[in-house]
Amino acid sequence: MCYAKRVDFTFTYWLAELWRRELETGELGEKHSKYFISWPVLALMSFVTVIGFDDLIYNFKNQGMGVITSWVLMLFLYVIPYSLMVGQLGSIFSKEGGGLSSWIRGTNGEFLGYFTAWTYWAASIPYVVDTANSVVVGLGWALNGNNKFQETMSNSHFAFWTLLVFVFFVVIQSRFKHSLELLSSLGGIAMFGMTVLFVMMALGSLAVGGKIATQPFNLGAIIPKFDLKYLTTLGLLIYAVNGCELIAPFVTKMKHPQREFPKSMIMLVVMTAFLTIFGSFSLGIFFNAHHLPYDLKMNGSYYAFQALGRQYHVGNLFMYLFAWTEVIYLAALLAVLLDAMTRMLISDTGEKFMPRFLRRTNHAGLPINGYLLTCLLSGFILFLGVFLPNMNDIFNWLLNLNGIISPGVTCWIFYAFMRVRKNSAVYPAAYVFIKNDRLAWWIGLWALTVTAVATVFGIAPQDVPAFSKLWWHELLINLIAIGVLIGLGMLLPLITKREKRDGEAFSRSQWIGMTVIVLTTLIAMLYIGGSQFSGKGFLLTGVAAVSLSLLFRCTRKKTKKSRN
Structure with missing residues (x-):
């Protein structure tokens, strides 16, 4: 689960909320207004949100080892301009809290601002599913000390345990929210510390007789092969280095942002370059990059700390430390995210685009129907993966889905920046990235193009033989997942309009009809997925099409009556 880019999400979010309150209400008091964030502190804050093990x-x-070259190119041609653009956008929209949706709303209007908030939220759905999967995987390692738990588990059991994790943390997050926020922040810092520890100890192992497992280790080993497969992997690279928008609200809290913010970002790039370049080299010490384990994405972190323990003759000590740290941190983070992402979406979109039944809260003020929508979509994503051959394929597919949707959302950042620089007189800022508007606009277009290309090519499946039956199957569920997550965001404003016109979105009979159709569809798809005949993909598509048409007729019935 690619949690690392948000490794200290809650800690950064707390600080952002603190500064927002100071700007809007003066809650912190006037005596604090003279304090500023120094550029090294801002660099460290952004560092823990960008990269991880x-x-x-x-x-x-x-x-393989070719990723070292990719990291260098990515950092200097992408991360530097990306982070500096974020700095200017955060400076312009500081009173709105510096959020991505506020940047789009301020440059392109209310609806696109809502849709940005929705896509940002939708991008979190595969992320939380991946998090729940990783909790299950981590428990297997923490309890057994090996990967037998995953190898002996069926897909249906994997889905069951993942859904159980969802339900459990949806329940407890309302009771222990603040404790879980603290736990996830501390756990995130601990996880990042273990990443640095691994890199330093792996490099140190060479001094005590360790050997490099990647052979031959030469210049050709660190040059990637620039082909179609390489393009499909760009999405995960971008997903790994994005996250700078989380520190955007702090730009205006620097004493001299025009001079100090670039220093922070240069420091960020230097630290990230060290960790990614030497971290990748460290992995090459313990793994032969030319013959990597097939389940490296799912179990590679545990394999790496096992190898580190063997090198220093301490057995599985490092692996157990890593496993329990990850389980505790991810469990707390999952609960916090399930609450935070739902609240942020509903509060950010308001009455104009979000139906009333999704904004409804219970006696404790919790958006219970919003939680239900989050869980239903998360279950839908997990359900799509059940038909894959094994647990490792499910894990890899979910991870790669993050590498499609998250970079797609990052495109909004560059689009907002281009809009700002096209009419810079309307958007004054304490910090400006490149004074020449035309040059800045073209750099924004460059970043947008790279991100869009990575998003499109990321739709092509990875980790499976190209154009095999499994490849086509994963391509189909990629398109279905993207279509449902993004398409629902377009439907909700229409449902809201209908709700305002008719007094309610759907009648009781319509809700019952839609529930029956959805459950019948799931049962039919499970039966098809468990059968042995060929042509599953086409049949599944046919079932989905019939179900959608029935849903459409079910939802239109009331509209026709109301017009009569």
Whole structure:
């Protein structure tokens, strides 16, 4: 699960909320207004939101030692301009809290602002499913000390345990929310510390007699092969290094942002370059990059700490430390995210685009129907993966789905920046990235193009033989997942309009009809997925099409009556 780019999400979000309150209500008091964030502190804050250990593992599996060259190119041609653009956008829209949806709303209007908020939320759905999967995987390692738990588990059992994790944390998050936020923040910092520890100890192992497992280790080993497969892996690279938008609200809290913010970003790139380059090299010490384990993405972090323990003759000590740290952190983070992502979506979109039944809260003020929507879509994504051959394929597919949707959302950042620089007089900022508007606009277009290309090519399946039956199957469910997550965001404003016109979105009989259709569809798809005949993909598509047409007729019935 690619949690590393948000490794200290809650900690950064707390600070952002603190500064927002100071700007809007003066809640912190006037005596604090003279304090500023120094550029080294801002660099460290952004560092823990950008990169982590699993990012190294995933991209090492995709590109081997050649990923070292990719990291260098990505950092200097993409991360630097990306982070500096974020700095200017955060400076312009500081009073709105510096959020991505506020940037689009301020440059393109209310509806596109809502749709950006929706896509940002939709991108979190595969992320939380991946998080729940990783909790199950991590428990297997923490309890057994090996991967037998995953190898002996069927897909249906894997889905069951993942859904059980969802239900459990939806229940407890309302009771222990603040404790879980603290636990996930501390766990995130601990996880990042273990990443640095691994890199330092792996490099140190060479000084005590360790040998490099990647052979031959030469210049050709670190040059990637620039082909179609390489293009399909760009999405995970971008997913690994994005996240700078989380520190955007702090730009205006620097004493001299025009001079100090670039220093912060240069420091960020230097630290990230060290961790990614030497981290990838460290993995090459323990793994032969030319013959990597097939399940490296799912179990590679544990394999790596096992190898580190063997090198220093301490057995599985490092692996157990990593496994329990990851389980505790991910469990707390999952509960926090299930709450935070739902609240942020509903509060950010308001009454104009979000139906009333989704905004409805219970006696404790919890958006219970919003939680239900989150869980239903998460279950839908998990359900799509049940038909894959084994647990490792499910894990890899979910991870790669993150590498499609998340970079797609990042495109909004560059689009907002281009809009700002096209009419810079209307958007004054304390920090400006490149004073020449035309040059800045073209750099924004460059970043947007790279991200869009990575998003499109990321739709092509990875980790499976190209154009095989499994490849086509994963391509189909990629398109279905993207279509449902994004398409629902377009439907909700229409449902809201209908709700305002008719007094309610759907009648009781319509809700019952839609529930029956959805459950029947799931049962039919499970039966098809469990059968042995060929042509499953086409039949599944046919079932989905029939179900959609029935849903359409069910939802239109009331509209016709109301017009009569």
